[in-house]
Structures are given as structure tokens and as C-alpha cells.
Amino acid sequence: MTGNAGKVAEMRSLAEPMGYAVVQDKRGYPELQAASLAEVCAAGADHLLASGLRPPFLLEDSGLFVAALKGFPGVYSRHALETIGCGGVLGLMRDVEEELRSAAFRTYLLYVDAGGKRHAFEGTCKGRIAARRAGSTGFGFDPIFIPDAPGAGGRTFAEMDLAEKTRLSHRGKAVRAFLAHLAKSASPPS
Ligand code: ITT
Numbered sequence: 001m002t003g004n005a006g007k008v009a010e011m012r013s014l015a016e017p018m019g020y021a022v023v024q025d026k027r028g029y030p031e032l033q034a035a036s037l038a039e040v041c042a043a044g045a046d047h048l049l050a051s052g053l054r055p056p057f058l059l060e061d062s063g064l065f066v067a068a069l070k071g072f073p074g075v076y077s078r079h080a081l082e083t084i085g086c087g088g089v090l091g092l093m094r095d096v097e098e099e100l101r102s103a104a105f106r107t108y109l110l111y112v113d114a115g116g117k118r119h120a121f122e123g124t125c126k127g128r129i130a131a132r133r134a135g136s137t138g139f140g141f142d143p144i145f146i147p148d149a150p151g152a153g154g155r156t157f158a159e160m161d162l163a164e165k166t167r168l169s170h171r172g173k174a175v176r177a178f179l180a181h182l183a184k185s186a187s188p189p190s
Contacts, residue, residue, distance in 0.1 A: 001027070001028075001057055002025075002059075003028055006139030007060060010162060010166050010172065011171070013166055014176060018179055020179070029044035029048055031044065033075065033076065035075060036108075037106060038108050038120065040061045040075060040108075041061050041108055044061075045059055045112055045118065049112070049116070055115075058109060059109070059110045059112075060171070060174075062077070062170060064103060065104050065105075066102075066103040067103060068093060068096045068101065069093075073089070077140075077141070086141055090129070090130075098128075103126075103127055103129050104127065104170075105124070105145060106123070106125075107122065107123045107170040107174040108120065109122070109123075109177075109178050111181070119178075119181060121181065122174055122177075123169070123171060123176075124170055125147050125168060125169050126147070126148045127145055127147040127149075127152075128145075128148070129146075130143075132144075133158075134155070134158065134159055135155070135156045136158055137160065138162075142157035142165070143156055147168045149168045157169065
């Protein structure tokens with residue numbers, strides 16, 4: 001359940017090799033603001049179940065949490081991207097020195113299984129806000145986020161291909177945990 005094609009491409013790249021089909025449902029749900037990623041997903045699941053959607057389904061909420069901005073944009077990431085954009089975040093960080101530019105991407109995945117039971121999976125990728133935009137792959141805040149990882153070499157997510165990003169990313173970690181859960185709890189896909 002997501003309107004974001006970039007998220008779907010990343011999930012497909014991890015799930016399809018394991019034999020799972022990823023079907024995007026764009027119907028959406030009201031995203032509570034001023035709440036945690038977990039609360040946004042829980043309220044979304046409540047809404048979808050009340051509106052008659054039959055499980056199993058998967059919800060995902062992600063955000064970029066910038067330490068020097070006290071966690072902003074965080075749960076407001078979508079609104080921030082649509083309003084001030086990457087350039088606006090860089091502007092807010094203009095006078096912030098290199099060592100104080102730490103940030104983290106977080107993903108919260110909520111899986112409602114066929115029996116209606118909820119399972120949560122989280123992924124965090126620590127890194128920092130770049131001094132300037134770089135790269136053209138990915139989506140969202142990828143051009144301004146440099147993951148802390150050996151081999152990343154100071155490149156932003158938008159300077160990596162999808163496989164490299166998902167190996168390091170918040171979403172990659174959460175989706176791998178979810179796939180491990182499926183592999184453990186369900187019979188293998190035919
Ligand atoms: P759905 O809620 O329909 O899934 P969305 O694009 O609104 O799609 P989120 O609320 O989870 O997704 O994401 C908040 C914002 O953070 C959104 O603008 C994304 O583009 C951005 N974002 C999320 N994951 C990202 C990633 O891996 N790389 C860069 N930006 C990301």
C-alpha cells in the first residue's frame with residue numbers, strides 16, 4: 001500500500017528474487033501528522049481494515065530525521081519534500097558544520113497477515129546531509145543523503161544504483177527482515 005513508485009521498485013528488487021510478487025495498491029490512507037512512523041502505519045491499517053480491505057497487506061512509512069533540525073522533517077518528510085524540497089533542507093543546514101550534519105533515514109513496515117495479525121519491521125540508515133545535491137537515481141531526499149557505510153565513499157544515495165542503495169538503506173533492512181519473517185512463517189512460494 002503506497003503511492004510511491006520508488007519504494008515499490010526497491011521492494012521488488014528484494015522480494016522478487018525470493019519468489020514473492022509485489023502488488024502495488026495506491027488507494028492510500030490518511031497519514032496522521034505529529035505522530036511516530038509506527039502510529040502513522042497503525043492508524044493507516046485501522047483505516048484500511050475499516051474500509052473493507054482484506055489482509056494480507058503491507059504498509060510502509062519512512063522519514064528523514066536530521067539531528068541538527070531536532071528530527072525534522074521526520075514524520076513530516078512527505079510534506080517537507082513537496083514544499084521546501086531537497087533545496088529547502090540544504091538551506092536550513094547551510095551554516096551547519098560537517099560534523100554536526102548527522103541524519104538518519106528510518107523505515108517502519110507494518111504487515112497485516114491473512115489472519116489479521118500485525119507484524120512490524122524497522123530499518124535505520126545513519127548518515128549525513130550533504131553540502132550540496134548530488135546524483136540522479138532514486139527518489140525523494142536521496143540526492144542530499146550520504147549514508148555512513150564502508151564503501152559509500154561520501155556518495156549520496158542518488159549516486160548509487162538501486163542494488164547498492166538497498167544493500168545499505170533503511171528500507172532494504174526493513175524489507176529483508178520482513179522477507180525473513182515470511183520465509184520462516186509461511187510455506188515457500190510456488
Ligand atoms: P506512501 O506514503 O504512499 O507510501 P510517500 O512518498 O508519502 O508514499 P513516506 O510518507 O513514507 O512516502 O515518505 C516520506 C517522504 O520521505 C517522501 O517524500 C519520500 O519521497 C521520502 N523518502 C522516503 N523514503 C525515502 C528514501 O529511501 N530515499 C529518499 N527519500 C525517501
